[in-house]
Amino acid sequence: MVNIFIYIAAALAGVALLLALYRFIQGPSDADRVAAFDVLTIISITGIVLVAFIEDRGIYLDVALIYALLSFLGVIAVARYIERGF
């Protein structure tokens, strides 16, 4: 029964991922792309958590945590870059 829920959740998150991807490709500004990127990575984190459950591997949660850390630093860095100009 649990698997049905997991698959529904993964499907919904997948659609959200596609929508964010549309914004990522479409732009129009760099900041829009960064905002979309932020959402993309967070959806990926939930994706990793779901995979961790399906595969029954707790170690994947560490991957999710590091991914969150890197995504945060990445967004901050690009925001700085946008602010300072080119």
Next chain:
Amino acid sequence: MEKARSSAVLFATLLLLWIFLNGSLAVDVLIVGTVVSVLIVLLFKSSLAAFSELKTTPQALRAALQYCVYFIKELIKANIRLARIVLSPSLPVKPGIVKVRTRLKSKMGRLLLANSITLTPGTLTVELKDEWLYVHWVSVESSDVEAATTSIVSGFEQYLEVMYG
């Protein structure tokens, strides 16, 4: 004295984080965690403002608890309201950037306030200058400073004020 207390708080935070990461209380884990935490505290003890400002009186702890409950309620409300906007075909937004004032003095208090504002119904902190916060509002109810402050800031401020002063 103040310095010693903030060092202790930072040390406890770091050690707790380490234990969470390892998910175990084994002796070797504790030893490594203690050593590394002490080292970090020694290295960074000059920039500890965030940890020294939190009060530990019973009133402050109660306020912290109430703050958490209030925050979760606001977060859920924010999401439901946002979902309603996104799902309605006409997209009823009336955005604008308003200016609000906070009574909070401490850096950490202001940071928490800004974060809370971002996660609550329809608001996003854009800029923080001294006591002024510039907030993007999805549906502006009033561009007046006082009215906007009451409607955006006051809810969180009453708890954060007790927590940080």
Next chain:
Amino acid sequence: MGTLLDFIGGLLLVTGSTFLLFGGLGLVRMPDLFNRIQAGAKTTTLGTLLILLGMFFLQPQWGLKLLLIGLFILFTNPISAQVLARAAHRVGTEKCAKTTVDRLEEDLGEKS
């Protein structure tokens, strides 16, 4: 008992990812950057927290690590939204036509 916890957990997972979906929808539908950031930041925070909570019901022994991921996202998500919004405002990102007021721009205009 096990199945009841599984049921609650599964329900939380689906609710969480529904909010993620709303976030994606908001990201596409909202008229300008600031509204998009709002949609993204709020929904992903609650969505992720709900999914982590649901996972806790399914796998209680992962509790500590899930809590850690949740706390981290709770703190960093609004910060990255704010930093991005501030950077975008400073370089003068376009706001949609419906925007009623911009106090920040007014105040900056007065000083220069």
